[in-house]
Amino acid sequence: MRILVLSDSHKHNFNLFSAITEEPTAEVVYFLGDGAREFEEAQFIYGKEQAFIGVRGNCDLSSFLPEKDIRTICNKKIMATHGYLQNVKFGLEDLILEAVSEKCDIVLFGHTHKPESIYKDGIYYFNPGSLRDGCYGVIDITENGIICINKKL
Numbered sequence: 001m002r003i004l005v006l007s008d009s010h011k012h013n014f015n016l017f018s019a020i021t022e023e024p025t026a027e028v029v030y031f032l033g034d035g036a037r038e039f040e041e042a043q044f045i046y047g048k049e050q051a052f053i054g055v056r057g058n059c060d061l062s063s064f065l066p067e068k069d070i071r072t073i074c075n076k077k078i079m080a081t082h083g084y085l086q087n088v089k090f091g092l093e094d095l096i097l098e099a100v101s102e103k104c105d106i107v108l109f110g111h112t113h114k115p116e117s118i119y120k121d122g123i124y125y126f127n128p129g130s131l132r133d134g135c136y137g138v139i140d141i142t143e144n145g146i147i148c149i150n151k152k153l
Helices: 013-022 036-046 093-102
Strands: 002-006 028-031 051-054 068-073 076-081 106-108 116-120 123-127 135-142 145-152
Touching: 002 013, 013 036, 028 036, 036 051, 051 068, 076 093, 093 123, 116 145, 123 135, 123 145
Parallel strands: 002 028, 028 051, 076 106, 106 123
Antiparallel strands: 002 135, 068 076, 116 123, 135 145
8 A cells, every 4th residue: 555645735735736646556645734724625636536634733723633643554553743742853752752652653744844764663753854845755555564755746
């Protein structure tokens, strides 16, 4: 299964829509905040073809999206958060503690605008970077394992 991971569009609708059309085989689209309105528009346009999961960021003040989403996809427990509540701009310690406490396999976060892919103690930590800068990510969950890939438009 291919998962498209998007974050921090900051009103750059074109980049958001471009990333979605670049990955037509993605079955799930995660949006990690700071662009909730664009996310909701994309969900309305593309939501019949893919499952959309979103969380709000620190710039999504009027959004009703949750601050965190935890669910199991392909037998992998995935936590999605923007990252501002876990202070990811100052390090991943709080995020790691939460991921371990929740027994996650994959943790998706944004906020820093820097693409990042880390594997630590059996958990994948993945930041797709900022859509505003043309960055996004994909995760492939296969029988042989998990592959996290940072991409650029």
